[in-house]
Amino acid sequence: MESFPILSMITFLPLVGAAIILLTRMAVGAQTESDDKARGTIRMAALVITSATFLLSLWALSEFDPSSGATFQLVEEYTWFARDYAQAVNAVESINFKFGVDGMSILLVVLTTFLMPLCILASWKSITHRLADYMIAFLVLETLMLGVFCSLDLVLFYIFFEGGLIPMFIIIGIWGGKNRLYASFKFFLYTLLGSLFLLAALIYIYSTVGTTDIEVLQQHVFAENVQIWLWLAFFASFAVKLPMWPVHTWLPDAHVEAPTAGSVILAGVLLKMGGYGMLRFSLPMFPDASHLFQPLVFALSVIAVVYASLVAFRQTDMKKLIAYSSVAHMGLVTLGIFAFNEQGVQGAIYQMLSHGLISGALFLCVGVIYDREHTRDIAYYGGLVHRMPLYAALFLFFTMANVGLPGTSGFVGEITSMVGGFLAAPWAAAGAALGMIFSAVYMLHLYRETVFGEITNEKLFDIKDVDAREAGILIVLAVATLLFGILPSLIFDLSQGTTQNVLDIMNLKLTAQ
């Protein structure tokens, strides 16, 4: 099994699927637009491909040895861009195609492949316009997202990291809401601006260290003044992606305009790349700069938590409310990461995964009623519990999970990263705790306004409850949320190695000076 390129298989299987759908579409022609049977086939094909990818990733998980979670496993390496240089630092500089996963990235890979079939299912009926294009865009996006988490080479990482913008731009652009032009441009330009600083920084690293191998770079010690610049450049990119206050403004727009499945992926996976990047690069590669900027990150995190929570409370659009809640929850992630202790980092990784499940589910909940009524205006709804009891129950569960009710995964993530934050800086944790109270306020407000009360809007009298497909998706997510809430060790055991490794590298470098 050593030589089997399982990670490449996982990563590129969706791309192969996209190519197949594309070829079919070109062969069949315009019929795919009108023919119900053709559409069914396309949906089925996309579902089969994403499910197969999920199964493959489970296989990779079983091959993965959690007892040595700190080391990269399932590594594949091919030389891609080697060259002899007169001006090379090392005799030969090469950019390699190198894939591998550790405890943190395998979790994110599985999260991605897990959410993907659910997204396809969620779009089952709501997307009829240009269905083949839609599925192609999602499959390409899946490949690029998986590549980000599997890459063990900085340039490769960057290519996947930024390449993901293209399909997301097209997804928001074609299947988005009324204001999609503004949202998709803002999304692309904002993220690109951040990313180009990352590009400049990585080229600097490449030209001074002579390699872009992440494993090597993690051990490399940069001079302190260099660290500061590089840290800022990396941070510019990851902070936009995460997003942190004050560069979060693209997120609510993108969420509101994106189709439901697009929001799920955006919140569930794309935002996680920022946190992933910080843990993978910023901390181990630039420990001095990370320490130096710790108060800044804490301050931004606390502002994000408090400010985004307050803003969320004032929203009239359901998706926007959840988007701001995402910003607040991501504030906790950065708080945990920059606590530089085991609790904090473990909590941050946990929180990323749990938020991926919960916010994804919440966007799906909004999608369910949006498909029926084509509005996300909170004031439009009310009294849904009388007509949609099962929906009300599921929505309640995810609302509570988002608030951080014990027993759900949301609780574990929040409490652990808070503990980490408290150990590092009590004031920051106290500020973030305030946000937790607010989160209960805005989530319960949302829930009460839409689900409780009497039905006042007569258009809602004959609204239908969730059907088997919708219920199935939400129940799967609910089970996962509950499972990880009760048995957090399922995740902690895997991420333990990475956490320890990151902190060890940091401490080693700090004491060495």
Add this chain to the structure above:
Amino acid sequence: MNILHDITIAAPESLLLAMGLLGVLVGAVLKNGFNSFSRLFGALALSAAAMLAAFQIGSDPAYAFNELYRITPFLAFTKTVAFGVAAVALLMSGGYLGREQMDRFEYSLLILFGSGGMGIMLSSSSLMTLYMGVEMLSLSSYVLAAFNRESRRSAEAGLKYFVLGALASGLLLYGASLVYGYTGSTQFSEIAAAESSIGLIFGMVLMLIGLGFKASAAPFHIWTPDVYEGAPTPVAAYFSTAPKIAAVVVFANIAFTVFGAFEESWRIIVGIMAALSMLVGAFGGLGQNNIKRLLAYSSIGNVGFAFMAIASGELYGASPTLTYMTIYVLTTLGIFGVVLAMRRREGMVEDISDLNGLSQRKPGLAIALTALVFSVAGIPPLAGFLGKFLVFEAAIRAELYWLVGVGIIGSVVSLAYYLRIIWAVWAKDAAESFEATDGVVRLSVYGSAILAFPVLVIWITWLNNLAMNASPA
């Protein structure tokens, strides 16, 4: 024996000029009968010249014609690319010229002579040969820009190009005369070895301005949008590809070899030109609705990136200049192919809004265009990203951090208009469909898109290694 040796060194240009003269004779005899056949004739000559140049990539640098003429792998590489894309651009023009009643054999011959001029100016090793090559290319270009003589726009483009081009030639000539006056020689090797003097520096600056004009680098770019818009589309396709890479490489070559001793001085000038070009290319393109004007600004911006590599100096910048420009011209050829495909029953259309909903009408073309546009914008995982990567790398190695900052701004701002094209293609409702695309054009678009496409960027590795071996450093 000696003349034979010289001719072998100048083989590609000799072939082009001989074929051009032969074409004139054949045209004089066959008259209009030669029209439709002339393109194939010209393309074959250009391909043959490209192959001859390709053979020279591997050989050592050599002089010919009493050191008036020079060939190095660096130049041979450029010639291969330039003649190759010129051949494709010539073939692509067929359908257009026929429909617009411009199918005259002179078109092919002008491209042959112009390409011959490109070869001569690239290979020049003395001020005289340089000027001769530049003028040969320029004069052919002026006529080509005005080739649609029925159209006032085309005539205007030709005239504008001629007036401004003549000014630039004057500057180049004045600079050359200063250089000659202060060094006492027209030979590049002797100029390079001459002592520094204020007159020499002045001459250098004037020459660089003249050549910068030909490459349409800001602030000498003013003619570009007007000429691209007014000239017939296949002519604009030719302008933005073959002469573009030739002009940029000539600029680089003159800066590197002739004025290598003043690298510290010209690096600042070239750096400023690069920064201005990137900014003009980025901000100027924002308000454009005409796709040819937009592509003109895009080409200004891209020349800015190439100049960023040149400003990094010969050691770091030589091979990225080649790689970057090669990727750029190959991609641009495909984009212009799409512009050539924008044809409705009533004639050619050129607005971005005419691309609306292309993805529903012609999905293959839409996917190709998307790949090409993102490649020019330098978004990974497409080929253009690696070009940009190499240029940024050169600048960072040369510690031109401010220029990298300008490059970042330029990339982000210019992306806004590239995204407009993508937006029109994918997100807008379908406009009226285009007529069927010519076979050659379709082939070129797909070919160029495949080169830009992520799965195949592996060819860039090969290209980069080739460019690296061809570069003096």
